[in-house]
Amino acid sequence: MSALRLRPASAIRARKHPLAVAFAWLFEATFAVALAHPFYASIRGVYGAHPDGDLPLFSPDGLEIAELFMRSEGTTRALVASSTWVLAIAVVLGHVRLGALVAALALEREDELPLSGRDALGRGAARLFPLLGVQALGALFGGALLALGMGLAGKLHAHLLQTSIDARADRWAIAVVVPFVLLALTTSVALDLARVGVVVTPGRARDGLRLGLRAFAKRPGAAIAGWSARAALGVVPVVLAAIVASRLGGRPGASLALVLAAHQIAIAPRVALRASWLAHAARIVAASRPAATSAAAPAAADASPEPKAQPEGGADGGDAAAENASTSALATR
Amino acid sequence: MKKRAVALALALASVALADDRAPAGAPSLPPEDTSIARASTDAAMAAHAERVVDYTLRATLDPVAHTVHGEGTIRWTNASAAPVSELWLHLYMNAFKNESSVWQRQPIGRFRGGAAVRDWGAIDLRRLVWKREADADLLPRLERSRPGDPDETDARAPLPSPVAPGQTITLELAWDVKLPSVVERTGYDRSFHMVGQWFPKVAKLEPDGQLAHFPFHHLSEFYSDFGTYDVTLDVPAGFLVAATGPVVERRAEGGRAIQRHVQSDVHDFAWMAWDEAVERTERIDGVDVRILHHPAYAAVAERELAAMRFALPHFRERYGRYPYSVLTLVHPPDTAREAGGMEYPTLITTGGPWWMPEGFRQPELVTIHEFGHQYFYGLVATNEERWPFLDEGLNSYAEAECLRAWLGPGSASSLLSLGVGDHVAQAVSSRRFVHDEPVARRAGDFVLGQDYGGLVYGRTATVLETTARVWGKPAMDRAMGTYARTFRYRHPGPADLLAILRDVVDPRAATAAKVALFDKGWVDYVAVEAVSRKPREPAGLFDRGGKRETVAATSGAEGRYTGYAVVSRRGTLSYPVDVLFVAEDGTRTTRSWDGVGDTTRLPYEGTSPLAFVVVDPEHKVLVDQDSTNNMFATGARAGAPRIMERAVYFGQLALEVALP
Ligand SMILES: [Zn+2]
Numbered sequence: 006m007s008a009l010r011l012r013p014a015s016a017i018r019a020r021k022h023p024l025a026v027a028f029a030w031l032f033e034a035t036f037a038v039a040l041a042h043p044f045y046a047s048i049r050g051v052y053g054a055h056p057d058g059d060l061p062l063f064s065p066d067g068l069e070i071a072e073l074f075m076r077s078e079g080t081t082r083a084l085v086a087s088s089t090w091v092l093a094i095a096v097v098l099g100h101v102r103l104g105a106l107v108a109a110l111a112l113e114r115e116d117e118l119p120l121s122g123r124d125a126l127g128r129g130a131a132r133l134f135p136l137l138g139v140q141a142l143g144a145l146f147g148g149a150l151l152a153l154g155m156g157l158a159g160k161l162h163a164h165l166l167q168t169s170i171d172a173r174a175d176r177w178a179i180a181v182v183v184p185f186v187l188l189a190l191t192t193s194v195a196l197d198l199a200r201v202g203v204v205v206t207p208g209r210a211r212d213g214l215r216l217g218l219r220a221f222a223k224r225p226g227a228a229i230a231g232w233s234a235r236a237a238l239g240v241v242p243v244v245l246a247a248i249v250a251s252r253l254g255g256r257p258g259a260s261l262a263l264v265l266a267a268h269q270i271a272i273a274p275r276v277a278l279r280a281s282w283l284a285h286a287a288r289i290v291a292a293s294r295p296a297a298t299s300a301a302a303p304a305a306a307d308a309s310p311e312p313k314a315q316p317e318g319g320a321d322g323g324d325a326a327a328e329n330a331s332t333s334a335l336a337t338r
Numbered sequence: 339m340k341k342r343a344v345a346l347a348l349a350l351a352s353v354a355l356a357d358d359r360a361p362a363g364a365p366s367l368p369p370e371d372t373s374i375a376r377a378s379t380d381a382a383m384a385a386h387a388e389r390v391v392d393y394t395l396r397a398t399l400d401p402v403a404h405t406v407h408g409e410g411t412i413r414w415t416n417a418s419a420a421p422v423s424e425l426w427l428h429l430y431m432n433a434f435k436n437e438s439s440v441w442q443r444q445p446i447g448r449f450r451g452g453a454a455v456r457d458w459g460a461i462d463l464r465r466l467v468w469k470r471e472a473d474a475d476l477l478p479r480l481e482r483s484r485p486g487d488p489d490e491t492d493a494r495a496p497l498p499s500p501v502a503p504g505q506t507i508t509l510e511l512a513w514d515v516k517l518p519s520v521v522e523r524t525g526y527d528r529s530f531h532m533v534g535q536w537f538p539k540v541a542k543l544e545p546d547g548q549l550a551h552f553p554f555h556h557l558s559e560f561y562s563d564f565g566t567y568d569v570t571l572d573v574p575a576g577f578l579v580a581a582t583g584p585v586v587e588r589r590a591e592g593g594r595a596i597q598r599h600v601q602s603d604v605h606d607f608a609w610m611a612w613d614e615a616v617e618r619t620e621r622i623d624g625v626d627v628r629i630l631h632h633p634a635y636a637a638v639a640e641r642e643l644a645a646m647r648f649a650l651p652h653f654r655e656r657y658g659r660y661p662y663s664v665l666t667l668v669h670p671p672d673t674a675r676e677a678g679g680m681e682y683p684t685l686i687t688t689g690g691p692w693w694m695p696e697g698f699r700q701p702e703l704v705t706i707h708e709f710g711h712q713y714f715y716g717l718v719a720t721n722e723e724r725w726p727f728l729d730e731g732l733n734s735y736a737e738a739e740c741l742r743a744w745l746g747p748g749s750a751s752s753l754l755s756l757g758v759g760d761h762v763a764q765a766v767s768s769r770r771f772v773h774d775e776p777v778a779r780r781a782g783d784f785v786l787g788q789d790y791g792g793l794v795y796g797r798t799a800t801v802l803e804t805t806a807r808v809w810g811k812p813a814m815d816r817a818m819g820t821y822a823r824t825f826r827y828r829h830p831g832p833a834d835l836l837a838i839l840r841d842v843v844d845p846r847a848a849t850a851a852k853v854a855l856f857d858k859g860w861v862d863y864v865a866v867e868a869v870s871r872k873p874r875e876p877a878g879l880f881d882r883g884g885k886r887e888t889v890a891a892t893s894g895a896e897g898r899y900t901g902y903a904v905v906s907r908r909g910t911l912s913y914p915v916d917v918l919f920v921a922e923d924g925t926r927t928t929r930s931w932d933g934v935g936d937t938t939r940l941p942y943e944g945t946s947p948l949a950f951v952v953v954d955p956e957h958k959v960l961v962d963q964d965s966t967n968n969m970f971a972t973g974a975r976a977g978a979p980r981i982m983e984r985a986v987y988f989g990q991l992a993l994e995v996a997l998p
Contacts, residue, residue, distance in 0.1 A: 033997065037989030045982040051966050053975030054865075056920040056950035062981065065747035066759030068957055071766045072965050092996060099997035140998055168528075170614060171673045172634030172692040200998065243991070251755040255980045264980075268987040275994060 009112040009120065009128065011205050014291040017111050019280040025109035025125065030276040032102045036095040043084050047077065060256065100136040104129025106280060107204040111287035128204060135203045135210030143196035147189040154185025194232045195221040201286045220293035231285040235278040246271035376838075377823035378816065380658050387564030387603045387827035390417045391540055398572040399533070399611050404457070404526045408537055409465070409512040410569075414501075417563075420547025421500035425509075427463075427493045429482075430535035433554040434459035434518035434525070438488040440553040440782075441522075449787025450676060451522030451556055459518025459525060463538055466495065469508040474498045476509070491554040493538075503547075513538055520674040522556070524608075527674035529577075530615075534608040534682060535560075542721070542829075552723045557790045558781035559715075559722035559729070562605035564827060570598040573611045580630050580666045581609035582685050603661065603827060604683035605719055610668045618643065623650040625660055631669040635692045638701045639669055642688050645705040648744045656815060657713045657736070657822035665712070667705065679704050681711030697753040699745065703760060707737040718825045725832055726781045726790070727855060731798020732835075736818070738764060738799055739806075761803050765960045768796030772963065777801075778832060778855040800960050801854045805839065805847045807958035808913050817842040832856075850911050854961065861911035862963040863953040865970035866937070868919075870901025870948035899944055903951040903970070906937040911961065918955040921946035922973075928955075948972055 019026060051073065052059050061069040074081070108128035109120055120128075158178040165174035195218060202217025203210050221228050249267040253260050377383050395410035416422050433441035434455050442455070468474040474497075481494040501507055515536050518525040524534040541551035542561045550561055570587075571579055575595045583601025590596070601607070615630040620643060627646050631639040646667070654660060668687045670677040678689025686708035690700045710733040714720075720728035738760040741749035748757020771792035775784060784790040806814035821830075821838045832855070840848035853859035872894025880887050905917055912933050919927045923946035931940060931953075942948050953968045962968070 033990055033993050034986070036993055037986045040989040040992070041982060041985030044985050045978055048981050049975065049978040052969075052978055052981075054950065054969040054971040055952060055976060056918075056926075056969075058976030059978035059981040062978075063755070065757050066762050067748070067757055068759070068762045068765070068960075069965070071758060071762055075766050075769065076964060076966050092992075095993060096996055096998070099993075103998045136998070166673060170632050170634055171671050172632065175691075175693070246987075247754055254755065255983065257977070257979050261980055261983060265983050268983070268990075272987070272990050272994075279994070 008115045009108070009124065010115055011287075011291050011294070012111055012113050014288040016113075017284050017287045017291060019110060019277065019284040022109050022280070024122070025106055026277050026280045028122070029102060029106050029280060030273060032099070033272075033276065036091065039091050039095075040088050043087060047080055047084060048073065051077075058257065063254070097133075097137065100133050100140065101126065101129040103200060103283075104132045104136055104204045107201050107283050107287060110280065110284045111201065111205050111291065132204050132210065135213070136200055138210070139196065139199050139203055139214060143192060143199070147192045147196075150185050150189045150192065154182045154188075157185075158182045191225075191229060194228050195225075197232070197283065198228060198286050198290060201283065201290045205287065205290060216294070217290055220290040223293050224289050228286065228289055231289075232282055235282045235285075239275045239278050242271035242274050376820050376841075377658075377826070378820045380823065383658050383823045384827045387605075388417060389565050389602075390415055390543060390563035391565040392568070393537070393565065393607065394568045395537060395607075396570045396572065397533075397536070397609075399531060399574070399577070401526075401529055401531060401574060401577065401611065401613070404517040404531065406515040406517065406533060406536055407512075408515065410510075411469075412509040412511065412538075412540060413506060413565075414509065414540055415506040416501045416503050416543070416547070418543050418545050418547040419503055421502050422543070422547050422549075423497050423500040424549075425476075425495045425497060426541040426549040426551035427466075427480075427495055427538045428491065428535070428541060428551065428554070429461045429463065429493050429538055430491050430554040431459050431461035431515050431517075431524070432490040434521060435490060436488075439491060440487075440489040441491070441556055444556060449557060449791050450679070452787075453521055453676065455521050456519040457525075459516050459521075461513055461515045461536070461538070463493070463511065463513045465510065465512040466538070467510045468497065469510055489553045492541075492551050511538060520670075520677045522676055523680045525674075525677065527671060527677070530610075530612045530671055530674050530677070532608075532610050532668070532670060532674065532677035532687065534680065536608070539606075550721060550724075552782070555723070555782040557726070557784055557787060559726065560606065561721040561723055561829075562719070564603055564605050564719065566600070566602040567604060567607040568598070568600045569607055569609075570596060571609055571611070572596045574613070577611045577613045578615040578617060578630055579609060579611050580628070580668050580685060582607040582683050583662070584626070584664045601662065601684060604716070606682050608682035608685055610685075610687075615668075620647075622647050623654060623660070625650060625662070626664045627667070628664065629667040629669065632671055632692075635669050635671075638688075638690055638692060638694055639667075641696075641701045642667055642669065642705040645702040645744075646709065649706045649709050649740055652740050652743060653710065653713060653736070656739075656819055658717075658819070658826060660712060661717070662712075665709070669701075679708060681708045681715055683716050684712070686711070698751050699741065699749060699760075702745070703737065703741060703750060706740050707733060710736045710740070713822055717827060718822055719827070719829050720831070721829065723781050725778060726794045727777050727798040728830070728832065728835065730794045731777070732802070732818070732821075734764060734795040734799035735802040738803065761799065761960065764796035765800040765803070768792040768800055769963060772797065772860045773858060776856055776858050797961075798855065801851055804913065804958070804960045805843060805851065807956075807960060809843050809847050813843045846912070846914075850913060853910055857910065859909070859911045860963050861907060861909040861913065861959065861961060862967070863915055863933075863959060864906040864908060864964075864967045865917075865951045865953050866904040866906050868901065868903040868942070868948050868951040868970050868972050870899045870942055870944070870972070872896070873898060873900045897945050899942070899947050901942040901948050902939045903942060903948070904937060904939050905931060905951070905953050907933055907935070909963065913959045913961075915954045915959060916956065918950075918952040919944070919948060920950040920952070922949045949974075950976075 048059060052062060055061060105125040105128065109125040112120055114120060158181040161181055162174045162178040165177055198221040199214050199217035203213035206213030206216050246267045250264045253264050255261045255264040392413040393410065395408055398407045433439045435458055437443060466476040466480060468476055476495045479496050482490045517531060520527045520532065524532055539562065541549040542563050544550050567582060571581060572594055573579055575590060575593050577595060579597055581599045582604060583599040585597050586600045587598040614632050616633050617628055617630045618639065619626060619628045629639050629643055650660060662684045664684050666685045670687055670689060672691045675689050678687045680687045688701060688705045688708060690704060694700055714733040714736060715729040722729050741760045747759050750758045750760040750763045771789045775789045775793060777793045777797050817838050820842055821835055825834060836848045836852055839851055874892045874894035875889060877889050877891035880889055903917060914933045915931055917929050917931055917940055919942050921944045925944055925946060929940055931938060949972055951970045954962060957965060
């Protein structure tokens with residue numbers, strides 16, 4: 006198998022890899038079906054006996070859905086338990102998806118042929134355990150931040166309640182929590198750069214982690230702006246789809262088909278935005294590596310001059326500072 | 339008018355007493371010609387209440403020590419037919435005095451008042467004198483508790499001589515109250531002071547001369563005689579006051595704000611003082627509506643005013659004119675939420691956090707519920723301790739009826755396309771308690787707070803909603819309107835309600851309500867089976883004309899199908915229901931079943947095979963214990979594509995959060 010190397014930053018573009026994005030969507034859709042089907046089957050088991058099928062469950066006063074929910078407490082508990090397992094498997098395998106997606110976006114073969122799907126998946130699979138490690142680290146750190154924020158806010162809230170109206174105490178508590186939430190979100194941005202580092206760096210995962218975190222430390226503004234812009238954009242299709250779905254309702258037939266279309270049209274750009282963000286993260290990582298530095302000498306990266314952060318153009322905006330970035334060789338394992 | 343009231347009260351007392359020892363014993367219905375004229379229009383309503391007890395009180399609040407000093411007089415008339423030789427005084431603030439009170443020693447989970455008392459409360463009677471030629475000091479012989487029961491909420495005051503029927507006496511009294519931290523309905527939370535059940539209150543006099551007295555129980559509310567309250571409240575300047583009745587006099591004096599409230603035809607007086615409150619007033623349907631709230635709660639206060647704009651005329655049309663000139667709403671801070679959601683004459687407390695999103699109708703629901711109590715508690719003054727369902731249950735029905743008329747089917751919450759109706763919330767949440775305890779039970783007899791909440795409120799409302807759906811909303815509106823108008827300023831019992839259901843709606847409606855409320859009545863309609871086939875000649879061996887013939891099975895005539903559906907009624911309640919037949923070609927026909935038998939076979943005939951059967955397709959029988967077994971498919975089941983689509987989409991969104 007040919008060795009893989011990091012593309013020049015300027016060549017890392019999510020839009021050049023529609024198949025990789027489609028794969029990411031398919032992965033998500035497949036697990037969504039796996040999550041949804043037991044609930045569907047259980048509901049159909051009851052409402053399949055109704056001439057209108059599941060239609061009564063959408064009655065405007067909510068009687069049927071409320072009744073079904075109250076009736077099937079045991080079933081629901083079992084379904085939630087089994088779904089938790091499906092979700093856990095999805096999260097673990099999701100790291101392979103992430104690794105494959107990053108590999109497809111950011112790596113190329115030394116023989117200049119594009120990465121095959123097998124190459125990309127191979128790289129994702131090879132980095133599964135390191136990526137899980139990064140995830141655990143990030144969850145621990147982010148969790149600690151949130152716990153600290155909530156703890157402080159709770160203390161302040163209780164203190165303020167002694168002397169002032171709850172609304173004031175609530176607002177102050179929120180004001181205390183928000184920076185911690187933002188910090189936790191920032192952690193998740195850094196985490197993504199670390200993930201990219203782990204995927205694109207040959208050899209020890211620790212070096213990749215260090216590379217990603219250093220890239221974040223060098224250009225936190227570019228990373229946070231790139232992530233936030235895409236996160237904000239990602240809300241738009243969900244809101245639009247919610248409006249469309251509530252207008253259409255979704256009686257079986259054309260109406261339901263339109264709702265399905267609206268929902269999937271909302272999901273597709275979100276998956277693309279995620280890929281675009283990972284490409285952006287990969288550009289930052291690539292740009293943070295000095296020219297012609299091999300992965301075997303990551304320490305050299307320390308000495309490299311810090312590239313200037315550039316304002317982001319859009320979802321898949323250019324990274325002028327990354328243009329002169331290097332390529333480096335790594336082998337798939 | 340008075341004579342008629344006494345006759346009525348005697349009849350009611352006999353019903354109440356007859357049931358006293360038999361918890362599940364339903365009242366027997368009075369004969370058709372009841373002694374009271376039925377009031378189905380406002381013109382036939384009583385204009386005033388019988389005046390049994392008048393309070394002229396003065397209260398001084400110390401908001402730092404959280405104490406109230408009170409003094410004044412009680413003018414009490416023996417309106418019964420028997421001499422009265424002892425008075426019973428409710429000293430309910432003593433419920434919060436120590437852990438030996440009935441209120442604190444009975445664990446009653448999952449209802450209001452579950453929080454621990456952070457600061458004890460108490461009431462101390464300092465003076466109690468019967469003013470007459472030779473004043474009689476009643477305090478030395480006052481019996482604050484019973485032997486073996488240290489509860490001090492129900493005090494007995496033996497009188498030196500009996501009070502004759504028709505005789506009026508005057509008591510002079512003085513007392514001190516230490517308010518508890520807000521625990522249940524009353525108390526303080528920082529400078530917010532909700533002062534309810536704060537004065538020595540004479541127990542309700544029954545027609546037989548007995549006083550209906552009871553200790554303050556966790557789940558029990560109140561029961562009192564009508565009269566006039568003339569109360570002067572003295573609070574530090576800067577405190578806004580809300581109280582029962584209109585302000586007739588207001589002055590400032592030495593750093594104190596003093597205001598006098600006078601209200602007739604009521605049976606309680608409560609007040610609130612708070613230096614952080616702001617107020618808004620608005621004249622709605624001829625009533626001066628005033629709302630007091632913290633400035634941070636302005637948005638929910640506006641929603642509550644909007645609720646009143648709809649509710650006042652709506653209740654006037656349904657249950658008769660609101661007879662008082664004022665209605666005051668208090669929105670307590672959420673930290674004092676136990677003071678919220680409570681009704682007093684012309685004064686109600688609402689509730690909910692300042693940030694409550696629009697889609698959740700809690701502020702509107704609580705406001706309309708508490709306002710509804712002005713009718714079902716305030717004007718129709720039932721015994722809340724003996725028959726809590728008569729006020730809470732009827733009022734929960736009225737609340738849901740009003741909310742739906744105002745907000746439509748998603749009246750309890752409505753987010754995007756997901757709505758839940760108030761009546762649905764009541765029906766579904768009360769189902770699980772149906773077999774546990776009877777609805778018509780003394781408040782203090784309920785074993786669990788959740789049973790009380792689910793049954794007294796939700797179950798009663800659902801039984802009444804079922805009545806409205808099965809026998810028609812107009813009939814139910816007439817029944818509720820007649821009941822509310824007939825018993826305005828009176829103290830009816832369950833028999834009166836059932837009699838009106840029987841006479842105005844349907845005898846079966848009254849029977850069902852009685853079984854549902856008194857005997858844990860329940861019902862579950864089930865679609866058991868459905869079959870259809872082409873009719874054909876019987877096949878087999880037949881002896882005809884001395885010869886045995888073999889008749890082969892034929893495929894039957896084309897274009898005609900006959901069959902049947904088997905539907906079952908489980909349980910002890912019986913309502914007529916519709917049964918929907920759906921053929922394979924989509925043809926729908928509805929048959930009615932009187933719901934009298936247990937299991938019945940309903941015939942089917944059509945041009946296409948029978949595909950589905952649904953019992954009660956419109957959910958008229960909202961008390962149906964399980965509506966998920968009301969349908970039956972003969973063959974292929976319908977799909978649930980919309981559920982699948984939604985579930986997959988939400989699964990995708992969830993995965994986007996969970997996946998790296
Ligand atoms: Zn109530």
